Amino acid sequence: MNELAPISREQRVENLKGLGCSRKRVEDVRFTQGRGNYVDDLKLPGMLYGDFVRSPYAHARVKSVDKSAALAVPGVVAVLTAEDLAPLNLHWMPTLAGDKQMVLADGKVLFQGQEVAFVVANDRYVAADAAELVVIDYEELPVVVDPFKALEPGAPVLREDLDGQTTGAHGDRRHHNHIFLWEAGDKAATDEVISSAEVVAEEMVYYHRTHPCPLETCGCVASMDAVNGKLTVHGTFQAPHVVRTVASLLSGIEEHKIRVVSPDIGGGFGNKVGVYPGYVCAIVASIVTGKPVKWIEDRMENLTATAFARDYWMKGRIAATKDGRITALSCHVTADHGAFDACADPTKFPAGFFSIMTGSYDIPVAHVGVDGVYTNKAPGGVAYRCSFRVTEAAYFIERMIEVLAIELGMDAAELRRINFIRKEQFPYQSALGWEYDSGDYHTAWDKALTAIDYQGLRREQADRVEAFRRGETRKLLGIGLTHFTEIVGAGPVKNCDILGMGMFDSCEIRIHPTGSAVARLGTISQGQGHATTFAQILASEIGLPADSITVEEGDTDTAPYGLGTYGSRSTPVAGAATAMAGRKIRAKAQMIAAYLLEVHDGDLEWDVDRFVVKGAPERFKTMKDIAYASYNQAIPGVEPGLEAVSYYDPPNMTYPFGAYICVMEVDVDTGVCDVRQFYALDDCGTRINPMVIEGQVHGGLTEALAIAMGQEIAYDEIGNVKTATLMDFFLPTAWETPHYTTDFTETPSPHHPIGAKGVGESPNVGGVPAFSNAVHDAFRAFGLRQSHMPHDHWRVWKIAHDLGLHG
Amino acid sequence: MIPAAFEYHRPTDLAAALATLGEFGDEARVVAGGHSLIPMMKLRMAEIGHVVDLQDIADLKGIRIDGTAVWIGAMTTQHELIGHQGLAAAAPILRETALQIADPQVRYVGTIGGNVANGDPGNDMPALMQCLDATFTLAGPNGSREVAARDFYEGAYVTLREDDEILTGIRFEATGGGQAYEKQKRKIGDYATAAAAAILKKDGTSCSAASIAMTNLSDMPVWSKAAGDALVGTACAAADIDAAVAAALGDISPNADNRGPVEFKRHVAGIIIRRAIEQAWARA
Numbered sequence A: 001m002n003e004l005a006p007i008s009r010e011q012r013v014e015n016l017k018g019l020g021c022s023r024k025r026v027e028d029v030r031f032t033q034g035r036g037n038y039v040d041d042l043k044l045p046g047m048l049y050g051d052f053v054r055s056p057y058a059h060a061r062v063k064s065v066d067k068s069a070a071l072a073v074p075g076v077v078a079v080l081t082a083e084d085l086a087p088l089n090l091h092w093m094p095t096l097a098g099d100k101q102m103v104l105a106d107g108k109v110l111f112q113g114q115e116v117a118f119v120v121a122n123d124r125y126v127a128a129d130a131a132e133l134v135v136i137d138y139e140e141l142p143v144v145v146d147p148f149k150a151l152e153p154g155a156p157v158l159r160e161d162l163d164g165q166t167t168g169a170h171g172d173r174r175h176h177n178h179i180f181l182w183e184a185g186d187k188a189a190t191d192e193v194i195s196s197a198e199v200v201a202e203e204m205v206y207y208h209r210t211h212p213c214p215l216e217t218c219g220c221v222a223s224m225d226a227v228n229g230k231l232t233v234h235g236t237f238q239a240p241h242v243v244r245t246v247a248s249l250l251s252g253i254e255e256h257k258i259r260v261v262s263p264d265i266g267g268g269f270g271n272k273v274g275v276y277p278g279y280v281c282a283i284v285a286s287i288v289t290g291k292p293v294k295w296i297e298d299r300m301e302n303l304t305a306t307a308f309a310r311d312y313w314m315k316g317r318i319a320a321t322k323d324g325r326i327t328a329l330s331c332h333v334t335a336d337h338g339a340f341d342a343c344a345d346p347t348k349f350p351a352g353f354f355s356i357m358t359g360s361y362d363i364p365v366a367h368v369g370v371d372g373v374y375t376n377k378a379p380g381g382v383a384y385r386c387s388f389r390v391t392e393a394a395y396f397i398e399r400m401i402e403v404l405a406i407e408l409g410m411d412a413a414e415l416r417r418i419n420f421i422r423k424e425q426f427p428y429q430s431a432l433g434w435e436y437d438s439g440d441y442h443t444a445w446d447k448a449l450t451a452i453d454y455q456g457l458r459r460e461q462a463d464r465v466e467a468f469r470r471g472e473t474r475k476l477l478g479i480g481l482t483h484f485t486e487i488v489g490a491g492p493v494k495n496c497d498i499l500g501m502g503m504f505d506s507c508e509i510r511i512h513p514t515g516s517a518v519a520r521l522g523t524i525s526q527g528q529g530h531a532t533t534f535a536q537i538l539a540s541e542i543g544l545p546a547d548s549i550t551v552e553e554g555d556t557d558t559a560p561y562g563l564g565t566y567g568s569r570s571t572p573v574a575g576a577a578t579a580m581a582g583r584k585i586r587a588k589a590q591m592i593a594a595y596l597l598e599v600h601d602g603d604l605e606w607d608v609d610r611f612v613v614k615g616a617p618e619r620f621k622t623m624k625d626i627a628y629a630s631y632n633q634a635i636p637g638v639e640p641g642l643e644a645v646s647y648y649d650p651p652n653m654t655y656p657f658g659a660y661i662c663v664m665e666v667d668v669d670t671g672v673c674d675v676r677q678f679y680a681l682d683d684c685g686t687r688i689n690p691m692v693i694e695g696q697v698h699g700g701l702t703e704a705l706a707i708a709m710g711q712e713i714a715y716d717e718i719g720n721v722k723t724a725t726l727m728d729f730f731l732p733t734a735w736e737t738p739h740y741t742t743d744f745t746e747t748p749s750p751h752h753p754i755g756a757k758g759v760g761e762s763p764n765v766g767g768v769p770a771f772s773n774a775v776h777d778a779f780r781a782f783g784l785r786q787s788h789m790p791h792d793h794w795r796v797w798k799i800a801h802d803l804g805l806h807g
Numbered sequence B: 001m002i003p004a005a006f007e008y009h010r011p012t013d014l015a016a017a018l019a020t021l022g023e024f025g026d027e028a029r030v031v032a033g034g035h036s037l038i039p040m041m042k043l044r045m046a047e048i049g050h051v052v053d054l055q056d057i058a059d060l061k062g063i064r065i066d067g068t069a070v071w072i073g074a075m076t077t078q079h080e081l082i083g084h085q086g087l088a089a090a091a092p093i094l095r096e097t098a099l100q101i102a103d104p105q106v107r108y109v110g111t112i113g114g115n116v117a118n119g120d121p122g123n124d125m126p127a128l129m130q131c132l133d134a135t136f137t138l139a140g141p142n143g144s145r146e147v148a149a150r151d152f153y154e155g156a157y158v159t160l161r162e163d164d165e166i167l168t169g170i171r172f173e174a175t176g177g178g179q180a181y182e183k184q185k186r187k188i189g190d191y192a193t194a195a196a197a198a199i200l201k202k203d204g205t206s207c208s209a210a211s212i213a214m215t216n217l218s219d220m221p222v223w224s225k226a227a228g229d230a231l232v233g234t235a236c237a238a239a240d241i242d243a244a245v246a247a248a249l250g251d252i253s254p255n256a257d258n259r260g261p262v263e264f265k266r267h268v269a270g271i272i273i274r275r276a277i278e279q280a281w282a283r284a
């Protein structure tokens, strides 16, 4: 073969491994060989270890703390309590939601597992032993774990620090345990339509409290260099720049003297967005001792003390005409926020984007009110693999649709179809104020129903019910339908910020002389595969192979400022910044190419990896040639080098959607549910890497399975966490994970530079209602309307029992 | 999840292990696979000053089959039980049960001795041993003695084994019959919501012998003589099985926990016992 033969255009495209290529994940080489570098792998000279003494009580006064026995243990360096932090004004800290939170118990504890003292020792084991020796005198107080009881007139006062404060960060507080009432939509108009509607379905839909479960728990290593006054914090942070800013504001250390590094992160799912007492204590301990201090929580601490998710009691009313046209939707949420409002939401959205609750449907009028409530439970309220409160919203509307279908005696697939927002209605203004950028729901829905032979399944289901009634089987068949619409990619700086920081994101690119590149972003991968997929975006933009592009994130000393990775925002925002920075590179490259080819830049056109003189295809300069030239040619009017940076403020959110269908076998006698088939169609706009998408969908569906079928943070009536270990907290293994069939349609976002919408969270958002609806649907023929998750064996058994199916 | 400090001993013969137990009394505890003991230590629910590791004692390992006589060394892992062909032929229910214990990682190190000595009502092997009418050999400072599995358990974590005794092995007669172990659990790695072992012998069309035992349905394993009696001499027709299930349910007293309330557990127990009996009868 002639080695010099020019390669074909297709071959050049293929060599780039750009958009649409199922490029293997570059991260996996080190992860699968045990060569990842996680926070707990970090060992600094002289490093000390911190461990918490935590409250066994959910509500108690702390009368005294005796640290003497702990301090006497050889190797113990310090024992910090609120008293020690108070002079620094660090015994409390602000939360992301405009509330404040105790760093260490200040006079009382408000939830089981709350941090009371921080023991610092030269050995992790010594710290644990000494923590046992800290003697705390508690006086127990009455406990409230039920948000409805918390709002009763005589309920115990949880937050004594807020005594007399009748307004909070989000408006009026009408009770001592009330945090805020947040509303959207037109209440009067909604009530009016509902009161005169032909059909109204009303239901309480509870989305139980659960918790993200990343394989790696939260932790950090804080290291104060007393000589140059620089604080370095390595930690499991989903938003390292925000942590830097918060650390600077809290400590008074100037921001350029703080470096925050997120190394490899073993999953986040929202758990690693917030700022936790462990970080503050490790930083203070490092400043006080002059040594690096490591704090890593264990699994039980993670499940009981760092941020939970969900816990929304959603009271819904949905109105329709007799033939199934939805005319109004209303929802009132009682939101259990635990002891402190530490929700991780954009500042102006105390209930996140819950107002996406009209879902995929063209609902003319709607109203939502969310009451935030304090209880004696752990703080949090993070978006567990979803954009802010979007999973709650999707679950709510997808349950309400099913309940309405029952009320109308209609097929639930058909009810959805007649109410979908139609393709030609996009961009669509929702009744609750969002502008849906794009969608084609009918096409996706029909594709999904055909793929699983929906009519055939319904016939089989009807036969099964008959067989059951004749006593020939004890298993029922459930068909769980979901059509979800998300709102992700927060977000436009005009209305989205975190602690005042606009939610833009960034990318900075440097092309090296020999035609390879480094791109640095303000986001941080926790398993999403950014190093793989962002290089692909760039490869298609600048014509250098993805394999020649290094993507770096997570070090605030080198990466441009960004708001981090959560809420499916990386691709919609940082991915857009990457494309835009790439386009700046290309614009400069065009000028250089024009100089080299001695033509006007307008005479050039871009072709995969090169600029070509129009009409003279043999005259071209590849990006590799141009990169070299940018470093060794004196080009009039053009600066040397080839670099670009882009800070991208998205004009709108993106609205990924999907159609999921779950077919479930339900054993009426044991409550055991087996997923027979699961079909997931996702439309995430432009597909950057189909293999990575499939991996994200599989992972997210498995989390959804866990949440719907068993995973919860449950408390007893005195506030003890009943599910603090993986024995009781359901984390599926390969064994429990069903087979998934994935599919797609592709409706690009009109406002995103490459049309991508984000996909990482879709399967959790859409999966939960699909699994839950399947359980409900199995019992529809026997009169079930609503039953709360998680659908573990005994709760499913109880449905059957209450319906009289056990004879 | 860090245990309190302890001393670690690793004797190479039984005598040395017994001597160490004698020396430190109730401060000492043997560790086999550690998959029940170490979690308790990490939770600081068990504080043990001296841990005596049995893994270097060769005499405690192995599986011997001599005709119908089966002997299993206490330190034999669940994984080894599963892989042993002779055992699978002699008493297939052992493999069926072991495969329902935890996950492969736990089974690589968890031992049958630890499983039966632990005394946790959630362990699966104790009920199986009762079903098989196995005998445990305990070695102590004054020599060995034998205790029937059906007599060994007295309550949660309370057995007839004295603190200074080590379980050396288990023996039973492999007398055949149709065998089945049915278990309902929430997920891999969970203990049973309800589990039952059944061994039934068939003579012509009637049941000539029956042994039924249950896991995690009381604070110790339950061998139900009445359930077996209800089947012997019958053709295991629906009414006979109903009677056996009713008898078995009369012998249990499950506790409410995160798996569900008592009412649910009793109902599921009935289903699982029935399935075990039907399966065993089908295999008889």
Ligand SMILES: Cc1cc2nc3c(=O)[nH]c(=O)nc-3n(C[C@H](O)[C@H](O)[C@H](O)COP(=O)(O)OP(=O)(O)OC[C@H]3O[C@@H](n4cnc5c(N)ncnc54)[C@H](O)[C@@H]3O)c2cc1C
Pocket (backbone or CB within 6 Å): B029, B030, B031, B032, B033, B034, B035, B036, B037, B038, B039, B054, B074, B075, B100, B101, B102, B103, B106, B109, B110, B111, B112, B113, B114, B115, B117, B118, B122, B123, B124, B125, B165, B166, B167, B168, B189, B190, B191, B192
């Ligand atoms: C995630 C997980 C899931 C599990 N699921 C199940 C399950 O589904 N079913 C089930 O049955 N088990 C289950 N187990 C327990 C597992 O099978 C244990 O391995 C077993 O219970 C104990 O065996 P071991 O060899 O690990 O004993 P160890 O943990 O070492 O010892 C347990 C106890 O027995 C004592 N002991 C051990 N050997 C002897 C001996 N030779 N003589 C006297 N005393 C002795 C020890 O002192 C200790 O008190 C699970 C464990 C884990 C971690």
